[in-house]
Amino acid sequence: MASKFTRSNSAGWLMAGPAAFLMALFVVVPFLFAILLSFTNQRLVSPNPTEFTGLANYQQLLGVGMITLDPERDAEGVIVREANGSPAYPRLRDLTRNNPDHPELDGLREWFSFQVGDSRTYVLARDVVFMKALGNTLVFVLIVAPVQGGLALVLALLINQKLRGINLFRAIYFMPVVVSIVVVSLLWRFIYDGNSGLLNNLLSALTFGAFPRIDWLGNPSTALGAIIAMSIWQAVGFHMVIWLSGLQTISPTLYEAASVEGASPWQTFRYVTWPGLRNTAVLVLIVITMQAFALFSQIDVMTNGGPLDATQTIVFQAVERGYGKQDISGGSTISVILFILVLSISLLQRWLTRDKR
Amino acid sequence: MNKLGLFTAALLGTALMSGSAFAQATLSMWYHGAGNEVESKIVNQIISDFNASQSDFKVELQSFPQAAYNDSVTAGALAGNLPDILDVDGPNMPNWAWAGYMQPLKIDESKIASFLPGTKGTWNGQLYSVGLWDAAISLVTRKSYLDELGLRVPTLDQPWTKDEFMDALAKAKASGKFQNALDLGTAWTGEWYPYAFSPFLQSFGGDIVDRSTYKTAEGALNGDAAIEFGKWWQGLFTEGYAQATQDPADRDAGFNSGKYAFSWNGNWAALGSLDAYDDVLFLPAPDFGNGSKIGAASWQFGVSAKSAHPDGAAKFIDFALQDKYLAEFSNGIGLIPATASAAAMTENYKEGGKLATFFGLSEKQALVRPVTPGYVVQAKVFEKALADIANGADVEATLDAAVDEINADIEKNGGYGH
Numbered sequence: 187m188a189s190k191f192t193r194s195n196s197a198g199w200l201m202a203g204p205a206a207f208l209m210a211l212f213v214v215v216p217f218l219f220a221i222l223l224s225f226t227n228q229r230l231v232s233p234n235p236t237e238f239t240g241l242a243n244y245q246q247l248l249g250v251g252m253i254t255l256d257p258e259r260d261a262e263g264v265i266v267r268e269a270n271g272s273p274a275y276p277r278l279r280d281l282t283r284n285n286p287d288h289p290e291l292d293g294l295r296e297w298f299s300f301q302v303g304d305s306r307t308y309v310l311a312r313d314v315v316f317m318k319a320l321g322n323t324l325v326f327v328l329i330v331a332p333v334q335g336g337l338a339l340v341l342a343l344l345i346n347q348k349l350r351g352i353n354l355f356r357a358i359y360f361m362p363v364v365v366s367i368v369v370v371s372l373l374w375r376f377i378y379d380g381n382s383g384l385l386n387n388l389l390s391a392l393t394f395g396a397f398p399r400i401d402w403l404g405n406p407s408t409a410l411g412a413i414i415a416m417s418i419w420q421a422v423g424f425h426m427v428i429w430l431s432g433l434q435t436i437s438p439t440l441y442e443a444a445s446v447e448g449a450s451p452w453q454t455f456r457y458v459t460w461p462g463l464r465n466t467a468v469l470v471l472i473v474i475t476m477q478a479f480a481l482f483s484q485i486d487v488m489t490n491g492g493p494l495d496a497t498q499t500i501v502f503q504a505v506e507r508g509y510g511k512q513d514i515s516g517g518s519t520i521s522v523i524l525f526i527l528v529l530s531i532s533l534l535q536r537w538l539t540r541d542k543r
Numbered sequence: 544m545n546k547l548g549l550f551t552a553a554l555l556g557t558a559l560m561s562g563s564a565f566a567q568a569t570l571s572m573w574y575h576g577a578g579n580e581v582e583s584k585i586v587n588q589i590i591s592d593f594n595a596s597q598s599d600f601k602v603e604l605q606s607f608p609q610a611a612y613n614d615s616v617t618a619g620a621l622a623g624n625l626p627d628i629l630d631v632d633g634p635n636m637p638n639w640a641w642a643g644y645m646q647p648l649k650i651d652e653s654k655i656a657s658f659l660p661g662t663k664g665t666w667n668g669q670l671y672s673v674g675l676w677d678a679a680i681s682l683v684t685r686k687s688y689l690d691e692l693g694l695r696v697p698t699l700d701q702p703w704t705k706d707e708f709m710d711a712l713a714k715a716k717a718s719g720k721f722q723n724a725l726d727l728g729t730a731w732t733g734e735w736y737p738y739a740f741s742p743f744l745q746s747f748g749g750d751i752v753d754r755s756t757y758k759t760a761e762g763a764l765n766g767d768a769a770i771e772f773g774k775w776w777q778g779l780f781t782e783g784y785a786q787a788t789q790d791p792a793d794r795d796a797g798f799n800s801g802k803y804a805f806s807w808n809g810n811w812a813a814l815g816s817l818d819a820y821d822d823v824l825f826l827p828a829p830d831f832g833n834g835s836k837i838g839a840a841s842w843q844f845g846v847s848a849k850s851a852h853p854d855g856a857a858k859f860i861d862f863a864l865q866d867k868y869l870a871e872f873s874n875g876i877g878l879i880p881a882t883a884s885a886a887a888m889t890e891n892y893k894e895g896g897k898l899a900t901f902f903g904l905s906e907k908q909a910l911v912r913p914v915t916p917g918y919v920v921q922a923k924v925f926e927k928a929l930a931d932i933a934n935g936a937d938v939e940a941t942l943d944a945a946v947d948e949i950n951a952d953i954e955k956n957g958g959y960g961h
Contacts, residue, residue: 314944381790513952
């Protein structure tokens with residue numbers, strides 16, 4: 187293969203040339219820049235010279251620590267309790283800020299904490315917002331990848347039939363993909379509105395007013411879920427089309443053979459359709475994973491990462507820092523971390539779904 | 544990059560040559576008001592008047608939509624082709640001056656002696672930009688509401704105290720007539736937060752950053768005054784006086800349709816309220832202990848650092864600072880004219896005019912946002928801290944985190960030249 191690629195193939199290279207050049211200019215070069223800049227203190231706007239700072243950006247983003255606190259005790263050694271009965275602990279603020287006894291905790295903040303017996307363990311992070319963004323993005327990917335892929339397959343099976351007007355359904359399912367994500371996000375902001383949103387009105391009408399009105403995007407416990415649901419809906423049509431193309435490559439003779447053998451619909455799916463979709467499945471899974479990691483527009487339009495960081499994501503933070511806070515090196519570092527994350531997960535998926543024969 | 548530089552140099556060269564052929568230098572100017580017809584008309588009027596008034600310079604305007612303006616300037620600066628004359632949002636000016644986008648503005652300072660303080664953009668002891676107008680915020684309500692709730696009408700000399708203000712909110716809530724007592728405008732994300740809400744913090748005695756050195760936010764944004772402010776701010780939402788997440792439609796029309804008793808809003812929205820009710824009052828900001836404060840500084844004009852004709856650019860800005868243009872902008876888009884003499888020429892800001900209160904507010908209470916290149920970042924940090932506190936985050940931890948982020952940024956930037 188390699189020799190064919192390089193030898194007497196000038197026409198091929200000539201045709202690929204313009205695209206390859208543009209790809210190099212707008213994808214490869216910026217990518218290399220990002221890696222380079224992540225080791226510096228480069229600013230978007232600054233008269234100061236750029237300095238090489240080594241791994242400082244990575245340490246700042248990924249630094250974590252842990253501390254276990256025993257509850258406070260009064261003079262007799264009895265545990266001091268808060269008004270609600272839970273034990274009182276020394277204030278974290280006094281330990282992590284300007285405390286000469288704990289230099290290793292300086293600048294760390296509480297990420298989350300858990301209770302073991304009477305003592306409480308705090309997991310601290312140097313950049314809590316980034317950690318939350320990381321967590322939210324992973325939750326988003328873990329839910330969106332299987333649900334969107336599965337739903338897309340169901341839709342593809344449904345529309346892969348010879349019925350009158352089936353093209354209408356194909357168009358309807360595909361429509362959200364064609365509409366700009368920004369427009370879709372704006373519309374869903376209205377749908378999720380806490381007072382007079384469509385969703386609230388619908389739920390209220392269906393339950394005769396029993397369902398309480400929820401501010402879907404304004405409530406930390408529902409915001410990410412709302413964005414997940416909307417994102418799945420928006421892109422499901424795209425993956426449906428990929429599944430559909432996979433379905434149509436399966437030879438009809440296999441189905442005929444299956445029906446001659448008296449296979450049930452489930453058996454047909456399990457032993458004919460699914461094996462035939464193997465490569466499509468790998469593609470869909472990897473594409474959804476990569477797209478899900480890049481979650482940005484919905485956040486930017488709908489929540490800006492709020493409320494209480496419930497919808498922070500990696501890419502939103504990269505843009506927010508690089509451009510909003512003029513910290514190009516910080517944004518680049520996040521991008522590099524995202525790249526490594528996506529690459530390793532994609533390789534893992536590839537390995538897990540490899541041909542085992 | 545080199546090729547691009549050559550190309551721009553060649554372009555610039557041709558532009559300069561064609562300019563000299565007419566023995567008249569062309570000054571390019573960027574403005575943020577694309578899409579606003581009235582605004583464009585006034586700017587174009589000033590430019591054509593200026594071009595007609597002398598023969599040395601010719602100003603050419605390029606307008607950008609406001610949302611894309613700052614990005615365009617940054618991109619233009621990185622590519623090395625900024626115009627001669629820029630307009631800049633007041634709090635952003637130090638950042639651009641520090642970054643070397645702008646140069647000190649050389650106009651006769653006596654000419655702007657009578658200008659409102661918020662219209663003068665000074666950094667490092669030098670004037671960089673001047674505004675033709677300012678903007679101001681007031682606590683909008685109705686006389687009938689105050690009468691009904693049994694509240695005194697506060698004045699510039701005797702604004703409400705914190706207790707009076709909280710009492711007013713409590714009474715408005717207890718009356719049951721309103722969806723919420725107070726419309727803060729939390730639906731307007733972005734610069735609105737530091738512009739509208741940091742004056743509350745300053746009135747409490749805190750600040751976004753320590754203005755004596757601009758090297759740290761420690762003590763300013765997480766000191767006792769700031770923590771008191773933070774708890775008060777959180778209380779507004781836990782008590783149900785205001786909404787942490789607000790429907791943008793409610794922000795635009797809520798007060799005018801009776802959903803709120805009080806609205807914290809700018810002079811640009813005042814005419815709408817005057818149309819809705821005939822007894823609208825524009826009250827000064829409450830005094831939380833350190834005097835009533837509102838934000839100052841709007842869009843201003845300055846000269847870019849790379850301008851080949853800074854004298855011409857300054858001459859144009861000087862020309863634009865005439866009372867008649869100040870008045871025209873005010874009449875056209877409702878802004879507060881920069882001088883009292885121009886205010887007298889306007890419909891709304893003249894003595895006894897419907898919005899005359901705002902001129903007094905700008906004059907008496909206005910405080911510019913921290914004058915530092917780091918403000919751009921500090922504003923974002925402040926906005927997030929306030930949004931988080933409104934949504935129930937721990938006040939002290941949130942303010943500490945904000946201080947840490949601001950300090951880390953200042954350090955990363957070598958102190959921003961202070």
